[in-house]
């Protein structure tokens with residue numbers, strides 16, 4: 058039997074505690090690393106934007122590509138087992154979330170504000186990097202942002218959980234390059250299940266996407 062599978066629950070809990078502390082320590086960065094990485098992530102976002110919009114000739118692209126490969130090697134000299142976790146601002150948000158993580162260059166990032174009593178709101182502008190249909194945001198990107206917003210609302214209600222269902226209604230195309238707003242509100246809670254509604258609005262106030270999710274607090 059493996060250690061984690063030991064039949065003694067007290068011993069098993071102790072093993073998990075040590076394991077959790079080890080993982081937490083390995084995934085927690087120093088404040089100066091967090092600040093430096095947030096700056097780097099912003100620059101990589103700008104680089105990504107430049108990559109999808111550039112029209113420089115192929116030989117210049119190849120030269121830049123070689124420089125980027127060298128930079129990747131430098132950063133990879135010391136690698137963690139997994140992305141960092143924890144908070145640098147006291148809100149408990151995941152630093153490397155692909156939606157709102159300041160350290161994750163693929164995150165737009167969307168700044169999500171939890172609201173007391175089971176709500177959340179966000180205001181954000183997406184660039185051409187997130188284009189789906191020409192001049193509009195990719196539907197999967199809207200879904201990802203809404204999933205996170207809905208999840209933060211569930212957590213703000215004191216009933217966090219894993220997304221069990223996510224229903225989307227795309228009412229009209231979502232434009233990029235303009236300020237979008239989004240809001241979520243917990244609709245009801247039954248046992249371990251929490252239903253949350255949310256929507257994204259364009260600058261004219263019209264709803265572009267509506268979503269309803271059901272979150273389940275895992276039994277274990």
Ligand SMILES: CCCCCCCCCCCCCC(=O)SCCNC(=O)CCNC(=O)[C@H](O)C(C)(C)COP(=O)(O)OP(=O)(O)OC[C@H]1O[C@@H](n2cnc3c(N)ncnc32)[C@H](O)[C@@H]1OP(=O)(O)O
Nearest residue numbers: 149171204205208209212213219220221222273274275276
């Ligand atoms: C303050 C804020 C701070 C910031 C906070 C950070 C927020 C972060 C936000 C992050 C946001 C992003 C979040 C993400 O990206 S989460 C990642 C995407 N989601 C997943 O990967 C979830 C995968 N699934 C699971 O882990 C399990 O299946 C879960 C946990 C969902 C249930 O497994 P568990 O073994 O525990 O459940 P159970 O079988 O005892 O069933 C319990 C009840 O639930 C009902 N049920 C279950 N599944 C479904 C289903 N699919 N449709 C309809 N119903 C379903 C089931 O019928 C039963 O109902 P009833 O018979 O009791 O009536």
